Amino acid sequence: MLRIIKTATLEKTLTTMLKIGDEFRHKFSYTQDDVDTFARVSGDTNPLHIDPQAGKDSMFGRNIIHGFLGASVFTKIFGALWYVDGHVYLSQTMKWLKPMFTDTEYEAVVRVKEIYPEKNRVLYECAVYDTASGDQTIAGEALLLNKKQYVWNKEAVEEKQS
Numbered sequence: 001m002l003r004i005i006k007t008a009t010l011e012k013t014l015t016t017m018l019k020i021g022d023e024f025r026h027k028f029s030y031t032q033d034d035v036d037t038f039a040r041v042s043g044d045t046n047p048l049h050i051d052p053q054a055g056k057d058s059m060f061g062r063n064i065i066h067g068f069l070g071a072s073v074f075t076k077i078f079g080a081l082w083y084v085d086g087h088v089y090l091s092q093t094m095k096w097l098k099p100m101f102t103d104t105e106y107e108a109v110v111r112v113k114e115i116y117p118e119k120n121r122v123l124y125e126c127a128v129y130d131t132a133s134g135d136q137t138i139a140g141e142a143l144l145l146n147k148k149q150y151v152w153n154k155e156a157v158e159e160k161q162s
Helices: 031-044 050-059 067-071 073-081 154-158
Strands: 002-007 011-015 021-030 088-095 104-115 121-130 136-145
Touching: 011 021, 011 104, 067 073, 067 088, 073 088, 073 104, 073 136, 073 154, 104 136, 136 154
Parallel strands: none
Antiparallel strands: 002 011, 021 104, 088 136, 104 121, 121 136
16 A cells, blocks of 8 residues: 655655555453443433443343444544544444443454455454453454555555465
8 A cells, every 4th residue: 555644844655555464453441431421322221231230130240331332443443543544434244242341451353354456445354352351242344445545556466465
C-alpha cells in the first residue's frame, strides 16, 4: 500500500503493503456506566444488561454486556486505529460465542483474510478473546473499502502472497 504523508515542509512516501495474515490487536474493557449508556442510546434496556438483581438471578450469575456493545470494538479499530483514513465499512458478520462482562479485559484481533486489489477491498477475520481465560467471545468477518489506503500493484500482491 502506498501512503503519502504530507506536512507543511516535507512530503514523504512510505510503501507498506498489507498481506494475508497481517493482524492488529487491541485490548479493551467496558464499565457498567458504558453498558448503561449503550442501553439508553440503543433503547435495549433488557434487565439482563442493567439490573443487578436480574443479572444475579440469570444463568450468567451477573449482568452481561450487550452483544453489539462488545462487537463495537471493530468499529473503533477500523474507524480510529487501523489504516483509518478513508475506511468505508461494507459488511460485518458476527457470532456471539460466550457472554461478555463489565470490568473484564478482552482483546480484539483483526486479521487480513482476503485482499481484492482491483476493488480496493480487504476482508478481515474479526475475533474477541477474554484475556484471562483465552476463550473466544465473538467471531466474524468484516469487508472494508479504502481507496486511499488499500492501493496495490497487482503483480506485487501476487508476489507477496506466494
